[in-house]
Amino acid sequence: MTPQIEISHVEKHYGAFHALKDIDLTIPKGSFVALVGPSGCGKSTLLRSIAGLESITSGDLRIAGERMNEMPPRKRDVAMVFQSYALYPHMNVLGNLTYSLRFKGVAKADAREKANRVASTIGLEKLLDRYPRELSGGQRQRVAMGRAIIREPKAFLFDEPLSNLDAALRVHMRMEVRALHDRLGATSVYVTHDQIEAMTMADHVVVMRDGRIEQQGSPLTLYDTPANRFVAGFIGSPAMNFVDGHGSEDGHSVRLDALPGAPVLPLDRRVEPGRPVVAGLRPEHLFSGGETQFSVPIRVVESTGSIAYYTTDTDPELMLVEQGRGKLRSGDSAALSIAPGDIHLFDPMTGLAL
Numbered sequence: 001m002t003p004q005i006e007i008s009h010v011e012k013h014y015g016a017f018h019a020l021k022d023i024d025l026t027i028p029k030g031s032f033v034a035l036v037g038p039s040g041c042g043k044s045t046l047l048r049s050i051a052g053l054e055s056i057t058s059g060d061l062r063i064a065g066e067r068m069n070e071m072p073p074r075k076r077d078v079a080m081v082f083q084s085y086a087l088y089p090h091m092n093v094l095g096n097l098t099y100s101l102r103f104k105g106v107a108k109a110d111a112r113e114k115a116n117r118v119a120s121t122i123g124l125e126k127l128l129d130r131y132p133r134e135l136s137g138g139q140r141q142r143v144a145m146g147r148a149i150i151r152e153p154k155a156f157l158f159d160e161p162l163s164n165l166d167a168a169l170r171v172h173m174r175m176e177v178r179a180l181h182d183r184l185g186a187t188s189v190y191v192t193h194d195q196i197e198a199m200t201m202a203d204h205v206v207v208m209r210d211g212r213i214e215q216q217g218s219p220l221t222l223y224d225t226p227a228n229r230f231v232a233g234f235i236g237s238p239a240m241n242f243v244d245g246h247g248s249e250d251g252h253s254v255r256l257d258a259l260p261g262a263p264v265l266p267l268d269r270r271v272e273p274g275r276p277v278v279a280g281l282r283p284e285h286l287f288s289g290g291e292t293q294f295s296v297p298i299r300v301v302e303s304t305g306s307i308a309y310y311t312t313d314t315d316p317e318l319m320l321v322e323q324g325r326g327k328l329r330s331g332d333s334a335a336l337s338i339a340p341g342d343i344h345l346f347d348p349m350t351g352l353a354l
Helices: 043-051 093-103 108-121 137-149 167-184 195-201 219-224 229-234
Strands: 003-014 017-028 032-036 058-063 078-081 155-159 188-192 204-209 212-217 241-247 253-255 264-266 276-281 294-303 307-312 319-323 333-336 343-346
Touching: 003 043, 017 043, 017 212, 032 043, 032 195, 043 058, 043 078, 043 155, 043 188, 043 204, 078 137, 093 108, 093 137, 108 137, 137 167, 167 188, 167 195, 188 195, 195 219, 204 219, 204 229, 212 219, 212 229, 229 276, 229 343
Parallel strands: 032 188, 032 204, 078 155, 155 188
Antiparallel strands: 003 017, 003 058, 204 212, 241 253, 241 276, 253 264, 276 343, 294 307, 294 333, 307 319
């Protein structure tokens, strides 16, 4: 696929603070890429560097093959959608949509025609005369997206655009953003701290921590084969359980030293006998039935109606998930199994997957 954005060995320093560290990332034309990670990981700094709102300290940044290192934001032909909407309060929806066109000298009638097409695309055709104060949060975000779309940029840059919306509207809007991306055939770079947004919306997810890219790939690649303990714990909801243990004498099982009775779980691969490991067990992969491998006491039960979440009374605590309303109660003992191929192993010192 043709690269639309190419980032090569990019570094960013704020004085002594090293914000971006040797970032290498290629974003193909027409793809939807999510930058995800905890607060302060560098994802917004990277997005702002693409937009030209931050200057990079070293490295190369290209958009559509053209080097952009010293290019001002207005000449990069990208459109940014902010968390705060950033609408002009004294302009109605039509004025907000057409402002960039009028600034470029597009005739009023042509700008109005283009605004009507964009408004129809994102469901704003009946709101063109309203002012931002008269709109809901979701409608304001649509206007912000429409203002970006009307410019027909080389790339759309989204900086946590849904974080100000309530939970139900966020779910609805993330479907709308993805559907809009598909209709336009656009190139989109989307920053979020919410890994569910990243997993459900993006073709390619980039997990960042402390200014570095920890791992990148398709959502299912990150879920199935995390490169390290950080990615394993960050991707997936509820988060992966981690239990200290060591390789058993047979070399094909792991003993979970930290759980009651130090249960031994079979593996589908070899691990050096006696080697210290951290076992990663996803809550959705632990199940009751079949041959019981270990039992744990239940301390807390949380039910959403369709799914029951259990927290064990162990150190470390485990999170378990059961479809349906759940049969266990606080104080019960859960008899659990896990398939050998669903057990992840990590080095306790480096955190790298084994």
